[in-house]
Amino acid sequence: MVKLNDAVENVLNEARILLLGGQVLLGFGYRVCFEAGFQRLPLPAQFAQITGLSIMTAGLGWLIWPAAFHQITENGVSNTATHAFTTRVLDWGLLPLALGLALTTYPVATALRMPYPLWISAATGLLAILVWYVWSYAVRDPEKRKQVRQELLKQETHSKQNQDEEFSERIKKVLIECRMALPGAQAFLGFQFAIVFAQGFDQIPRAWQLIHFLSLLATTVSIVLLIAPAAYHRLAEAGEDTPHFHTVASRLLLAALVFLAPGMAGDLFVVIAKVSGSPQVAGLTAGTMLLAFYGLWFGVSSLRKK
Numbered sequence: 001m002v003k004l005n006d007a008v009e010n011v012l013n014e015a016r017i018l019l020l021g022g023q024v025l026l027g028f029g030y031r032v033c034f035e036a037g038f039q040r041l042p043l044p045a046q047f048a049q050i051t052g053l054s055i056m057t058a059g060l061g062w063l064i065w066p067a068a069f070h071q072i073t074e075n076g077v078s079n080t081a082t083h084a085f086t087t088r089v090l091d092w093g094l095l096p097l098a099l100g101l102a103l104t105t106y107p108v109a110t111a112l113r114m115p116y117p118l119w120i121s122a123a124t125g126l127l128a129i130l131v132w133y134v135w136s137y138a139v140r141d142p143e144k145r146k147q148v149r150q151e152l153l154k155q156e157t158h159s160k161q162n163q164d165e166e167f168s169e170r171i172k173k174v175l176i177e178c179r180m181a182l183p184g185a186q187a188f189l190g191f192q193f194a195i196v197f198a199q200g201f202d203q204i205p206r207a208w209q210l211i212h213f214l215s216l217l218a219t220t221v222s223i224v225l226l227i228a229p230a231a232y233h234r235l236a237e238a239g240e241d242t243p244h245f246h247t248v249a250s251r252l253l254l255a256a257l258v259f260l261a262p263g264m265a266g267d268l269f270v271v272i273a274k275v276s277g278s279p280q281v282a283g284l285t286a287g288t289m290l291l292a293f294y295g296l297w298f299g300v301s302s303l304r305k306k
Contacts, residue, residue: 004155005169007148008078011086012070012173015063016180018090022060022097023184027191029053029104033271034200037111045107048121050275052103054285057268059096060184061261061293065089067177068257068297071250073304076170080152098128168241174249175229178256182226185219185260192216192267200274208270208279215266218259225256257297265290 032038033049066086074082102125109117192215195201201209229249237245269286273279 004080004083004152005078007152008083008086008173009176011083011090012066012176012180014090015066015086015093016176018093018097019060019063019180020183020187022056022063024187025101025104026053026056026060026184027188029056030267030271031191031195031198032104032107033275034195034198036199038107039200041107041110045110045117046275048103048106050272052100052106053271054268054289055096055103056100057264057289058292059093059100061264061289061296062089062096063093064181064257064260064293065296065301067180068254069301069304070177071174071254072298072301076174076246076250078169078173080149083152084149094128094132098125098132101125101128167243167246171233171241171246171249174246174253178226178229178249178253181256181260182223185223185226185263188264189216189219189223192219192263204270204274208273211266212270215263215270218266219263222256222259222263225252225259228252254298261290261293261297265293 029049030053033046033053038046038049066082066089069085070076070082102121105124106117106121109120114120192212195212201212229245229252232248232252233239233245265286268289269279269282271282272285273282276282
């Protein structure tokens, strides 16, 4: 039977896999909107692209939530609450990625003049649902999750009685959570740098270019903060696992999320405004996304703090 610390680590690593793939795909999806060939696509294909990007951006914000929840609500402690919460988030987290993947396939099929691009798009989403959900549910043991939960509860009770959780385990988890967001954020930053030199970027209003630049700066700050715990651990703590380092790493992670949210929402505004021609719709969508990120990551997590 899996140990509690291992179970929490595994579910965080699974979230990390989803985030990395999603954010890399998102970065390339944003870049597509500034390519010359994208302008020649019919409007339904263009709107499918920005709708897919919006859904995937929301999905990635959802997948980042467990990191904030673990550090704010549970103070970084590996317990059944963290495992159960992260599991529920992951259960639903693949749905927006599947839908976003289907929608962003449609413009590609249209650009390649493939027959029945709508059917190709639908088949892509259906394949993702079949592999990610239907297959897994078809072979699962309905009692397995209940048995695992009961075993983890026993381990948690024993751990509380003996107070045997080491700070090294809590530090391992917070470093995993930094790695959850870091690679995808770096890939997204690469898009933000490269897009400045794309032909389509010169054609958008100056104000939108400045919003993109501020988003780029916010993502840069986020990446600096996500890397900082590794440097601090080696230089300031000489690699020793201490309560002080856990506090520092946790605060740096949460500070990084403060900047990551506008980094993602700002470029969502730019892309939607460019394609739709409506900064009002773009502002409403991006603003709602930003408030949702902050509300979930910090608001709900703080309200559920014990």
